[in-house]
Amino acid sequence: MGHPLAGTLFVPCNFKCSGALCLTPPLEGARLAFRFVKSLSSPITLALGLRRTGKSSVIMISLNELGLPYIYVDLRKFEEKGFASYRDLVVELEREVNRLTSRFPGLLELLRRVEGVEVMGGGVRLRWGGRKRVTISSLFEALNDWAEDRVVFVIDEAQELINMRGANLLPALAYSFDNLRRVRVVLSGSKMGLLYRYLGVEDPRSPLYGRAMNEVELKPFSREMAEQFLRLGLSELGVEFRKYDTVYDAIGGIPGWLTYFGYYYGQGRDLGRALERTLRTALGLIREEFESFLRTRYVARERYLAIMRTIARCAAWSEIRRALEASEGARVSDSELSNYLTQLMDSSWIVKTDRGYCPSEPLIGKAFGG
Missing domain, CATH: 1.10.10.10 (Winged helix-like DNA-binding domain superfamily/Winged helix DNA-binding domain)
Structure with missing residues (x-):
């Protein structure tokens, strides 16, 4: 049957994606996607919200609908480790840059001029160490010179940059904000206070001090939105269901938990069993994530x-x-x-x-x- 958060289960509209949660009820999903697209008028956009509220899905759906080229770096994998090194970041960037150049080979010519970038056949290798290592600012400049419209640089769970060793991305972000008109940066964060602290927009010592950034915040569903979400998702499976209040009272309005419930209920049509399995899964994930928080x-x-x-x-x-x-x-x-x-x-x-x-x-x- 596959993983409960894979595929297009509970995509109650025409959008398609392959991440954890695909979207929300159609009107709310369209509203959030519209807000995100509009927010790209700013050099930096913050996509905020608790875990499993659909931030990554709204970002990816919006970018795919716009047809904009993008680089997507996911820092979630470094949370358990407690920090990410500059090498870690560059390895992730190399993978994404190669994905982008496979679609847009013309980008390779500009990348040849960037220090720390070695063009090899149809791909690139980024140097992460030594005096001639690649810099984020130089990559931003190359992307800006190449893009005809806009190119989007996404960092998912960007608050993890606060623990990065070997580099500080804030000067590069400030440089892009001030000088590169075609580069749009999206910083997604579920640890919102930590992300604000990292960016230091109100801290005179921060390179980003005083910069106005657009924000799109995804919140848990209301009772009514949760009911619409479940009704549309379960209707895709041909399942009748009416105990929406019981589900909301038990697990709340986080879209990810509702998606787990929908998957489990669709398998066995047993309300009690589906709630039990959802709670066991959710509480296990929460405790595991808190252990990661405690590790440092x-x-x-x-x-x-x-x-x-x-x-x-x-x-x-x-x-x-x-x-x-x-x-x-x-x-x-x-x-x-x-x-x-x-x-x-x-x-x-x-x-x-x-x-x-x-x-x-x-x-x-x-x-x-x-």
């Missing part, structure tokens, strides 16, 4: 886990502090607690609301609250 914070591991258990159903600062001190048997300073909460908010695990600190989506609460 090992010393404070137990404190982060205690905080997440405390805020599973929302908690005030004072409640979190009491719970943390009770579990440790020692005082926790305001600065320490503030740092932990900031790290969790920047990585989109929690949000601050009028109810206190809460999980950013319901299943995160279930993953830590039992």
Whole structure:
């Protein structure tokens, strides 16, 4: 049957894609795609949203509909590692540049002039080390000189650049923003606070200080949108279904979780079993991703886990502090607690609301609250 998030299951419109989640209900999908296309009037666009809300799909569908050439670098693979090196980035870029030159061989002539680029037959090799290594700015310039209209440079989960070793991409991004009219940069991020901190738009020390960027934010579905999404997806399978409120109450409005449910329900037509399998899959993925978050914070591991258990159903600062001190048997300073909460908010695990600190989506609460 294949993976539940593969293929075109739950593509309730004429768009086609091959990523995790293809899109949203047609009106919402069209609205988001239109907003994204319009946002490309800016040199840099931020595509923001929690994991599994369809950011990558909206980007790819929009680019394919426009027919614009693009380079797409996905940094998700480096999250577990905890950092990406300049070599890692250049290896990914080399793969994408070769994909692009296979479609547009004319680009090779411009790339021959770029230091750190070796043209070999119908492809290129990018040098990542030494004094003559390729620079991102020089690649941007070559793409700008080659493009007839616009060329799009996409970095998925761009907040991981904050941990990059061996290079700082901010000067290249600022140079492109100011000087290269045909290059459009799209930075996608699920850890929104971390991405903002990396870019430093409000930090006078950042090369991107004061630059105005367009933003497109994808949010979890409302109850009504989730119902439309499931109805259209299940109708493709010839399945009748009416328990939409039960599903929404159990798993919330994250499109990725709804897609898992639709796949599981379509297999067995058993509501309870489909919800059970969806929850088991979702909670396992959430816990696995939190382990990746903890990998670079090992010393404070137990404190982060205690905080997440405390805020599973929302908690005030004072409640979190009491719970943390009770579990440790020692005082926790305001600065320490503030740092932990900031790290969790920047990585989109929690949000601050009028109810206190809460999980950013319901299943995160279930993953830590039992």
